[in-house]
Amino acid sequence: MTWPACGTETDRGSPGAEPAPEALPELLPRRGRDGSFTLYSSACDEGFHSAAGALREANEKFVVPAALERFAPGRELVVAEVAVGTGTNTAALLAAATTAGLDLDWWGLELDHRPLALALADTGFRAQWPAAVVGRLEELSGGDRLRLGDARRRLPELLDTLAGRCDLVLLDAFSPQRCPQLWSLEFLEELVRLLRPDGRLLTYSSAAAVRRCLQDLGLELRAIRPPADEPERWSAGTAASFTPVAPHPSLRPLEPFERVHLASRAAVPYRDPTGTATAAEILAWRQREQEQSKAPPARLPQRRGPAGLGRSGGHR
Ligand SMILES: C[S@@+](CC[C@H](N)C(=O)[O-])C[C@H]1O[C@@H](n2cnc3c(N)ncnc32)[C@H](O)[C@@H]1O
Incomplete structure (x- = not known):
C-alpha cells in the first residue's frame, strides 16, 4: 500500500511500523521568514505553516487568540x-x-510520528523554547496522550475521556482542499463535542465551508485578526465557542461580507458520512453538491479575495 495523498491512515503512522522508505511521503525541512523550523509535505504539496513562519503562526493564530x-x-x-x-x-x-502559571492536560491527534521527531532533532527548533518546554514535548511525543493514526478513527477515544471538558481545541490540519477529511461536517460535529460550554475551538481556516459547519453546529464565530503587516488579508482564522466569545484584541465579529459568504456556494460543506472517504471522494462529492446548489456563487471583496481563504494568503 502506498501513502495516500494527505490523509488516510496507513500503518506508517505508527513508530513501530517500518515501511519501505520510498513509500513514505517526503517531509522536507524548511525555515519560515521568522527563521523557525517547519516542514514541507510532498504528499500534500503543501507547507506545514505559512511562509511567515511556524512560530509566528502558532502565536498569532493559536496562542494569542x-x-x-x-x-x-x-x-x-x-x-x-x-x-x-x-x-x-x-x-x-x-x-x-x-508564563501564565497554568498547567496543560494535553492530548493530540496526528497521523505521522515523523514531523515531531524531525522537529525535536533540530537544534534550531529546540532553541526556541526553555529546556522544560522541550522536555515536556519529548515526554508527550512518546506518551499515550499523543494518539497516532487517522484522527477520524482516534477521535472517539478522546471523546470517551474528554467530551465536554476541553478548554481549547486546536485544529491545524492541511488546508480543506488538501485534507478535507479533517474539515468535514461529520468530523467537526464530533470534534466540537470535546468542548466545554465555554471552550474555544481555534483554527487558521477562514473557509466558508468550515465556518458554516461550526455555525450550524451551534457555535458562535469570531474572526482572528490578521497581523498589522498583512493588510491585504481579511482574516487569519476562526475562533468558535458554544458561548459568546469575550472581546479580545486578536478577535473581531464577522463582517457583513463574511456572513454573506456563509450563505454562498462556498459554504457547501465537505461531507464524509462514513469517516472513511478519501480526499478525492470528498472533494468530488462537494463539487457535485456545489454545482447543484441554488445558493448564490461566492463573491468576496476583490481587495481581500481568495488569498484570505487559504493558509496565510493561500499558502496552504
Ligand atoms: C499542517 S500540518 C500540522 C502543523 C502542526 N500543527 C505544526 O505545528 O507543525 C498537518 C498535519 O496533519 C497530519 N495529518 C494529515 N492527515 C491526517 C489525518 N487523517 N489524521 C491525523 N493527522 C493527519 C500530517 O501528518 C501533518 O503533520
Whole structure:
C-alpha cells in the first residue's frame, strides 16, 4: 500500500511500523521568514505553516487568540490538538501557559510520528523554547496522550475521556482542499463535542465551508485578526465557542461580507458520512453538491479575495 495523498491512515503512522522508505511521503525541512523550523509535505504539496513562519503562526493564530489571561493562575487547561505535526503549536502553548502559571492536560491527534521527531532533532527548533518546554514535548511525543493514526478513527477515544471538558481545541490540519477529511461536517460535529460550554475551538481556516459547519453546529464565530503587516488579508482564522466569545484584541465579529459568504456556494460543506472517504471522494462529492446548489456563487471583496481563504494568503 502506498501513502495516500494527505490523509488516510496507513500503518506508517505508527513508530513501530517500518515501511519501505520510498513509500513514505517526503517531509522536507524548511525555515519560515521568522527563521523557525517547519516542514514541507510532498504528499500534500503543501507547507506545514505559512511562509511567515511556524512560530509566528502558532502565536498569532493559536496562542494569542486562546487568551490564556482569561484563566486564573494555577488552573489546569484541558487541550486537544488535531494535526500536531512538528509540535510547534504545542510547544508555543506550553511556553505561554507556563508564563501564565497554568498547567496543560494535553492530548493530540496526528497521523505521522515523523514531523515531531524531525522537529525535536533540530537544534534550531529546540532553541526556541526553555529546556522544560522541550522536555515536556519529548515526554508527550512518546506518551499515550499523543494518539497516532487517522484522527477520524482516534477521535472517539478522546471523546470517551474528554467530551465536554476541553478548554481549547486546536485544529491545524492541511488546508480543506488538501485534507478535507479533517474539515468535514461529520468530523467537526464530533470534534466540537470535546468542548466545554465555554471552550474555544481555534483554527487558521477562514473557509466558508468550515465556518458554516461550526455555525450550524451551534457555535458562535469570531474572526482572528490578521497581523498589522498583512493588510491585504481579511482574516487569519476562526475562533468558535458554544458561548459568546469575550472581546479580545486578536478577535473581531464577522463582517457583513463574511456572513454573506456563509450563505454562498462556498459554504457547501465537505461531507464524509462514513469517516472513511478519501480526499478525492470528498472533494468530488462537494463539487457535485456545489454545482447543484441554488445558493448564490461566492463573491468576496476583490481587495481581500481568495488569498484570505487559504493558509496565510493561500499558502496552504
Ligand atoms: C499542517 S500540518 C500540522 C502543523 C502542526 N500543527 C505544526 O505545528 O507543525 C498537518 C498535519 O496533519 C497530519 N495529518 C494529515 N492527515 C491526517 C489525518 N487523517 N489524521 C491525523 N493527522 C493527519 C500530517 O501528518 C501533518 O503533520
